C-alpha cells in the first residue's frame with residue numbers, strides 16, 4: 001500500500017463564510033495541513049474529484065457525549081464512528097454535567113491510541129459531585145463538599161479541558177451559588193461553561209435567565225445546551241429574545257440545538273420526575289424505551305415506573321417538543337448545531353448519527369428553512385471560534401485539514417428512533433488531520449483523531 005501523504009481535492013464547492021457563498025476551488029493537503037487553494041497545479045499522491053460536491057470544513061460537534069470506552073470489545077469506540085459517518089471531525093464530550101469515565105482516563109486513552117475523530121472535553125459538574133460522595137441529587141452540597149469539589153477541579157487544570165459543564169436539571173438540589181463557586185475555581189476566566197438548564201416548558205425562560213446570571217457573576221462565557229429541549233414547547237420566541245437581549249448588553253452567551261422534536265435521556269433521571277407529563281401536556285405513550293428488554297416499546301403507566309426503577313440507565317426518548325420551534329432556534333444567529341449524541345451500545349436517540357445531515361438535507365435542501373452556507377457556519381467556523389480553535393472550522397491555507405465532502409443534492413439522515421445508528425446518505429469523504437478517515441460509508445482509518453487541548457491564551 002502506498003502511503004498517502006498529499007491529497008488534492010479538485011473542482012469542489014468551498015464555503016466562503018465572509019461572502020456567504022460557495023466558490024469552486026481546488027484544495028491541496030500536505031502533511032495534515034491545507035497548503036494551497038485555487039487552481040492547484042501541483043500533483044498529489046491521491047486526487048479526489050469533488051465536482052458538484054461541497055468541500056466543507058469538517059463538522060465540529062460542540063455538544064456531544066463521549067464514549068464509555070468499552071474494553072471488552074476489540075475496538076472500544078463506537079459513538080465516535082457514528083460521528084465520523086455524519087461528517088464530524090471534532091467532537092466535544094462531557095456535556096450536561098456528565099462524564100462517562102474520568103476525564104483524565106479518557107484523555108490519556110485518546111492521547112495514546114488516538115480516536116476516530118478529534119476530541120475536546122468538558123469536566124462534568126455532576127460527575128464531580130458523585131466523586132466527592134454526593135449521592136442525593138435533590139440536596140445541595142455542604143460547604144465541605146463544595147471545598148472538595150473545588151480541590152478536585154484543580155486536578156484538571158493542566159489537562160486541556162474546555163471548561164465545566166453543568167447538568168442542573170439532573171441535580172435539582174444544585175443552587176446557582178454552587179455553579180458560580182465552581183466556575184470561579186477554574187484558574188482562568190477564559191474557559192467556557194456549558195449548561196443543561198434547570199427546568200423546561202414554563203420554567204424555561206427563568207432557567208435561561210439563571211444561566212445568564214451565572215455568566216454575569218462568574219464573568220465567563222456561557223454555552224446554553226440544546227435549547228430545543230428547554231424551550232420548544234411554546235417558549236422559544238421568548239427564550240431567544242432573552243438571549244438576544246443579554247448579548248446586546250455584552251454577555252457572551254451562545255446556544256446549541258439538535259434538530260429533533262424529541263429529547264432523549266436516561267429513564268431514571270430527574271427529567272422524568274413526577275409532574276413531567278402535566279407540564280408537557282403529554283402521556284406515558286409519548287415515551288419510547290430504547291433498550292432491551294423494552295427496546296422500541298412505548299410506555300404504559302406500569303412500564304414507565306418499572307423501567308425507572310429497574311433500568312434507570314436505559315435511554316428513553318420523549319416525543320414532547322414542537323418542531324417549528326426547534327427550527328426557529330436553529331435559525332437564530334447565535335445557535336450552533338450540536339448533536340447531543342449519546343448511546344449505550346447501539347441504543348439511543350438518532351441525533352447521534354443524523355443531526356448534521358438532517359439539517360443539511362431536511363432544513364436546507366427540502367424545506368429551505370436555512371441557507372446552506374449559514375447552516376455550515378453553525379457546524380464549522382461558528383463552533384470553532386467559540387472553542388478558540390484557530391486552525392479549524394474553515395478552508396484556508398495553514399488550517400488543519402479536517403474536511404467533509406458531501407453531495408448537497410443527496411445528503412440526508414437515515415437514523416430513526418427504531419434504528420438510531422443508521423448512517424446518513426451523501427457523505428462522500430471525511431478527512432481527519434490530512435488523511436482519509438471515511439470513504440462512502442466505509443471507515444478507512446479510525447485512528448486519525450487526536451485530543452485537542454483548549455487554548456487559554
Ligand SMILES: [Zn+2]
Nearest residue numbers: 096196225226
Ligand atoms: Zn443535556
